[in-house]
Amino acid sequence: MSIKIALAGNPNCGKTTLFNALTGSNQYVGNWPGVTVEKKEGKLKGEKDVIIQDLPGIYSLSPYTLEEVVARSYLVNEKPDAILNIIDGTNIERNLYLTTQLIELGIPVVMAVNMIDLVRKNGDKIDLKKLSAELGCQAVEISALKNEGSEKAAQMAEAAAKADKAVELPHVFTGSVEHAIAHIEESIQGKVDDRFLRWYAVKLFERDDKVQDELKLDKALLDHIDQHIKDCETEMDDDAESIITNQRYAYINNVVSKAVKKKARVEHLTVSDKIDQIVTNRVLALPIFALVMFLMYSLSMGTSIADGGWAIGTFATDWTNDVLFGEIVPNALGGFLESIGVAGWLNGLIMDGIVAGVGAVLGFVPQMLVLFFLLSILEDVGYMSRVAFIMDRIFRKFGLSGKSFIPVLVGTGCGVPGVMASRTIENERDRRMTIMTTCFIPCGAKMPIIGLIAGAMFGGSSLVAVSAYFIGMAAIICSGVILKKTKLFAGDPAPFVMELPAYHVPAWGNVFRATWERGWSFIKRAGSVILAATVVLWFLQGFGFENGAFGMVEDQDNSVLAAIATKVAWIFAPLGFGNWRATVASVSGLIAKENVVGTFGVLYHFGGELSENGDEIWAAVAQDYTALSAYAFMIFNLLCAPCFAAMGAIKREMNNGKWTAIAIGYMCALAYCSALVVYQLGGIISGEVGFNFFTIVAVVILVAFIYLLVRPNKYTGINEVKIDTKKITANK
Amino acid sequence: MKTLKDVKVGETCTVARLHGEGPVKRRIMDMGITKGVEIYVRKVAPLGDPMELTVRNYELSVRKADAEMIEVV
Numbered sequence: 039m040s041i042k043i044a045l046a047g048n049p050n051c052g053k054t055t056l057f058n059a060l061t062g063s064n065q066y067v068g069n070w071p072g073v074t075v076e077k078k079e080g081k082l083k084g085e086k087d088v089i090i091q092d093l094p095g096i097y098s099l100s101p102y103t104l105e106e107v108v109a110r111s112y113l114v115n116e117k118p119d120a121i122l123n124i125i126d127g128t129n130i131e132r133n134l135y136l137t138t139q140l141i142e143l144g145i146p147v148v149m150a151v152n153m154i155d156l157v158r159k160n161g162d163k164i165d166l167k168k169l170s171a172e173l174g175c176q177a178v179e180i181s182a183l184k185n186e187g188s189e190k191a192a193q194m195a196e197a198a199a200k201a202d203k204a205v206e207l208p209h210v211f212t213g214s215v216e217h218a219i220a221h222i223e224e225s226i227q228g229k230v231d232d233r234f235l236r237w238y239a240v241k242l243f244e245r246d247d248k249v250q251d252e253l254k255l256d257k258a259l260l261d262h263i264d265q266h267i268k269d270c271e272t273e274m275d276d277d278a279e280s281i282i283t284n285q286r287y288a289y290i291n292n293v294v295s296k297a298v299k300k301k302a303r304v305e306h307l308t309v310s311d312k313i314d315q316i317v318t319n320r321v322l323a324l325p326i327f328a329l330v331m332f333l334m335y336s337l338s339m340g341t342s343i344a345d346g347g348w349a350i351g352t353f354a355t356d357w358t359n360d361v362l363f364g365e366i367v368p369n370a371l372g373g374f375l376e377s378i379g380v381a382g383w384l385n386g387l388i389m390d391g392i393v394a395g396v397g398a399v400l401g402f403v404p405q406m407l408v409l410f411f412l413l414s415i416l417e418d419v420g421y422m423s424r425v426a427f428i429m430d431r432i433f434r435k436f437g438l439s440g441k442s443f444i445p446v447l448v449g450t451g452c453g454v455p456g457v458m459a460s461r462t463i464e465n466e467r468d469r470r471m472t473i474m475t476t477c478f479i480p481c482g483a484k485m486p487i488i489g490l491i492a493g494a495m496f497g498g499s500s501l502v503a504v505s506a507y508f509i510g511m512a513a514i515i516c517s518g519v520i521l522k523k524t525k526l527f528a529g530d531p532a533p534f535v536m537e538l539p540a541y542h543v544p545a546w547g548n549v550f551r552a553t554w555e556r557g558w559s560f561i562k563r564a565g566s567v568i569l570a571a572t573v574v575l576w577f578l579q580g581f582g583f584e585n586g587a588f589g590m591v592e593d594q595d596n597s598v599l600a601a602i603a604t605k606v607a608w609i610f611a612p613l614g615f616g617n618w619r620a621t622v623a624s625v626s627g628l629i630a631k632e633n634v635v636g637t638f639g640v641l642y643h644f645g646g647e648l649s650e651n652g653d654e655i656w657a658a659v660a661q662d663y664t665a666l667s668a669y670a671f672m673i674f675n676l677l678c679a680p681c682f683a684a685m686g687a688i689k690r691e692m693n694n695g696k697w698t699a700i701a702i703g704y705m706c707a708l709a710y711c712s713a714l715v716v717y718q719l720g721g722i723i724s725g726e727v728g729f730n731f732f733t734i735v736a737v738v739i740l741v742a743f744i745y746l747l748v749r750p751n752k753y754t755g756i757n758e759v760k761i762d763t764k765k766i767t768a769n770k
Numbered sequence: 771m772k773t774l775k776d777v778k779v780g781e782t783c784t785v786a787r788l789h790g791e792g793p794v795k796r797r798i799m800d801m802g803i804t805k806g807v808e809i810y811v812r813k814v815a816p817l818g819d820p821m822e823l824t825v826r827n828y829e830l831s832v833r834k835a836d837a838e839m840i841e842v843v
Contacts, residue, residue, distance in 0.1 A: 100793075132802045132826055284804050318815070320813070428815055431818065431819045434833075534831070535801055536831050537828065
C-alpha cells in the first residue's frame, strides 16, 4: 500500500522548493481536472511507495477561492495519509492560521517550520516542543532553500502516516462557541466519518454552503443547528464566520506568545524594505516597471540579436523556423525521401504537412523558454506581486488583473507565449479573461496582413498599422467591460487582498524547473492539436479534383479548400469580401497568420517568391477590393480565431474544452460583428454600399454592443467561484 | 466612523470592527486583519490605489474600496 502525503501551506512559504527537494525529478505536472490550477505530484526520493501531493498555496480553507476549494476537496475526499504543513517561520502567525484548520481534518499533521535560518538570523527563537504540544502535532525545523531538515520532515510525515494516530485537538475555540460546535458535532454524529466530525461541525457553524450541500441534512436539523449559531452570534455580536476567524487568531496569539521569542528590535529597514521603497515608490514605480517590461520584451520577443537587437529568444526562434525547419530538416529529409523514392503525396504529407506542423510547434519554444525564464525570475524574486500592485488600478476596470499587462505586452510579439504568460495571474476569472483577450492585440505574424492591406489599398499609410493596434486595444478593453458583466464572469474582480512577499534572491533550481515545465507542457499539450490541424489543412489545400480525378492539385484553385470556400464565401459577403480567395486566405491564416499573404500570392497566381508584405500582388488585390472591404477584411483577420498554435495554447491554459470553445467562438463572433459594422455603416456613409438588410443588422449589432458596454452589472457583489468539486475529486 | 481608508501613510491604527460580508470580508480576516490587530499603513500605489499595509509582521495590499470596510481607531 502506498502512502500519500499532502503538502500544504501558504503561498510564498517555500512549498515549491521543498517539493522539488523531496521529489527531485520524479514529478508529474498537470492540472486539477477542469480548472486552470496546476497540480503536481511526485514520488519521495528513495522511497517507492510514498507519494507527495503538492496542494495549491492557500491561506485558509474557506469556500471562496478556487485554490482553497481544490485543496479542501482533495483533503476531505481523497483522505491523504498525512499532511506535511509548511510554515514560514518568519511569518508564523498567519501561517499557523491554516494549521489550526488543517488539524481539524483528523489527518495526522506534521509542521515543518521553514526559513529557520532567517528566523535565527533575525535573532528570534521558536520553541518547537511548546509549539507542537500546543497544537497537538509534531514539528520540525527546516530550511528548504538550503536543503536542511527536508528529509527529516518527510520521514516524520511518513512515520505519522504509518502510525495513523487520532490527534488530540487543541482547544482553539472558547466559551459558547465551543459549546455550539459540540452541539453540532453531536447532532451530525453518525452522518459523517468520525475523524472529520470536528471539521464538518466547524464548517456547519460557519454556514459553509459547500458543506451544507454535501451533507444534505434535513431541514429540521439545519434549523436546529442554526438556532445554536444564532444564539452565539447574538451573544458575541458578530457573524459566525468572523467569530471563528477571530477565535483562531486569538488562539494563535496565545500560542505564539508562549512558543516564540522575538528579539526586541529597533525599528530598522530590512534589505527587502529598502528595495521596495524604490521599486514601488510613487514617482519611480512606473518608470521602473516600464524599464523591466522593456528589458523583458527586448530579451525575449524583440529584435533578434542577429539584426542588432537584444532578443536571444527571437534569434533562437528565427533559427528554428528558418534554418532548422526551413533548411536543415527539409533538405536532409527531402533528400532521404527522394533517395528511397516515396510517392509524391507521401512526400508532400511528410514535408509540407508533418515537418511544417512540427516546425510550427517547436519554432515557438525557444522564444517561450527565454520569456518564461525571465518571468520565473520576476515571480521568484517577488516582483510579480508588485506588478499587480502597481497596475491594479487601471486593469481592474476592465475585469482584468494588474498582471494582465504582461500577457498583452508579450502578445504584441506573439500570442502563444502571451497566452501562456497568463499563468502568473492568480485568480481564475482574471486568468480566463486574459486568455480570451490577449490574442486581440496584433502579433508579429499579423503585420504582413496589415502591410498587404496598407500597401494595396492605402498607399502604404502607417496609419493603418496604428489603427490596427488601436482596434486590438479597444477589443481588449471593450471585451473586458462586456464580459465581466456576463454570467460567465459574474461578480467583481477577485478580492484583491494580496500578500506582498519579501524580495529574495531567486532559487535558480525553481526558476529552471518552472521554465522547462511550461515549455514542455506547451509541446506536449498544445503540440498535438497544432500538428493535427496543420496536417488536415495541408490535405484540404493540396488535394482536390483536377482533370476529372481526385488527387494532389497543381493549381490551388481546384483544391478541396477552394471548393468549400466557394460554397461558404457568401458568409463573408455582408463584410465586403465574399469571394472565395479571401475565405481561403483567412482559413490558411489559421496555420500562421503570415500565411494569409502567401496564400494571396498563390491564389493570384504570382509565380515568384513573394516579399513579406506582398507588394508584387498589390495591384491584383486592389482590383478585387475597395479600401473599405479590404479594411473590413483586415479587421476580421486581426480579431478572429488566432493561429492553431495560439488555439493550442488557449486550450492548454483553459484546460477545459468548453472554455476553449467559448474563447475561440467569442473571438470569431467579435471579429465578424466588427467587420460587418465597419463595412456596412462605413459603406452607407461613403456611399459605397446601399441601404440593405445588413445595414439594419449592423445598426442592431452596434446598439447591442453599446448596451452591453454601458449596462449596469447585475452581478456586482457575487464573488463565489463556481466550480464542480466532484470533477476535482473524480480524478482518482 | 474612521476607516482604514482614512489612515494616512506612515500612521498606525487598531482595527475596531469589520463591516460588510461574504468573500471579501472573509478574505480580509483570513489574512489576519481581525478585531484588535495593529495595522501600519506603509504606502499607497503610484496610481493612488491600492494601499500597502503591514499587519502581523508581513506586507499586505488592499484596495481602498475594501479598506473602507475596516473600521479603525
